[in-house]
Amino acid sequence: MPPTHPETAAALKRTIEALLDRGAIVRDLENLGERALPYRISAHSRQHSRGGYFLVDFYAPPTAVESIMEYLSRDIDVIRPNVVKHPLTQEVKECGGIVPVPLEEKLYSMKKRK
Amino acid sequence: MAALVAVCSGLGRKKTPFVRAAVCLTDPGTHAVLWRSCSQYKQITSNEDLLLSQFISPFTGCIYGRHITGLCGKKQKEITKAIKRAQIMGFMPVTYKDPAYLKDPKVCNIKYRE
Numbered sequence: 001m002p003p004t005h006p007e008t009a010a011a012l013k014r015t016i017e018a019l020l021d022r023g024a025i026v027r028d029l030e031n032l033g034e035r036a037l038p039y040r041i042s043a044h045s046r047q048h049s050r051g052g053y054f055l056v057d058f059y060a061p062p063t064a065v066e067s068i069m070e071y072l073s074r075d076i077d078v079i080r081p082n083v084v085k086h087p088l089t090q091e092v093k094e095c096g097g098i099v100p101v102p103l104e105e106k107l108y109s110m111k112k113r114k
Numbered sequence: 115m116a117a118l119v120a121v122c123s124g125l126g127r128k129k130t131p132f133v134r135a136a137v138c139l140t141d142p143g144t145h146a147v148l149w150r151s152c153s154q155y156k157q158i159t160s161n162e163d164l165l166l167s168q169f170i171s172p173f174t175g176c177i178y179g180r181h182i183t184g185l186c187g188k189k190q191k192e193i194t195k196a197i198k199r200a201q202i203m204g205f206m207p208v209t210y211k212d213p214a215y216l217k218d219p220k221v222c223n224i225k226y227r228e
Contacts (some may be wrong), residue, residue: 032161038207049205055161082203087159098186 008052011077016056018071024060031055043079051079057086158192160200170190170223172211178228182222 017025032053041048060068065083072081104110151217158165169178177197180190 037204038201038212039204039209041204053205073224080204084160084199085196093188095186098184 007077009029011075014075015072015078019056019058019068022060022064022067024058024064024068026056028052028057030057037079041079044076046048048079079111123153124154158189158196160203160205161195163200163206164215164218166193166197166206167211167215168218170211171224172216173226175207175209175211178222178224182224184223 012029016029019026023069032052032055034052038047038050069081069083072078075081160166169183170176171178177194180187183190183193185193197206202210206212
């Protein structure tokens with residue numbers, strides 16, 4: 001078991017409570033591990049090089065997104081808040097690949113010229 | 115081909131772009147890799163560093179263009195959007211490729227000088 005700090009647990013609890021206050025239904029909380037950030041991020045007048053990544057799955061009305069982002073940006077423990085649409089809700093369209101286009105037509109018009 | 119280009123550079127500036135276009139048309143060796151269909155990449159989320167890191171340069175971290183990756187319009191756009199999103203969210207480094215993914219199989223048509 002990786003060492004969990006009580007601060008991270010308290011921060012997570014705060015964020016989920018804030019989500020529930022704004023009328024969101026939390027489905028899942030995933031821990032993507034703690035690792036070194038890809039680049040040094042400065043947030044709340046401090047610079048961070050290590051962070052824990054957490055993924056929260058939730059249902060919420062679109063009007064609540066703004067208030068959630070505002071709350072998370074004020075929280076000191078949250079380095080970079082992001083709200084993203086759930087990728088599984090997007091419909092997968094079949095991609096037909098690259099269609100060969102006759103390039104000659106684009107170069108000059110194929111109309112009959114006298 | 116080489117002879118044609120040399121002749122064009124001797125002529126006035128206005129004529130060179132047009133003749134260069136004609137040279138490109140007759141050249142059959144385009145980089146569009148049609149055998150590898152874009153439908154392999156069904157849904158692209160910004161969590162997958164492994165998949166997205168295959169489309170950036172290991173030295174500078176720039177995203178490869180369409181002529182190198184060989185993807186169709188839609189998938190190239192999706193991958194570009196996912197890479198930018200992952201970089202902003204803090205999942206992927208911007209100026210270099212994550213060293214853990216340097217030994218990946220090559221998906222793109224780029225050849226670096228050894």
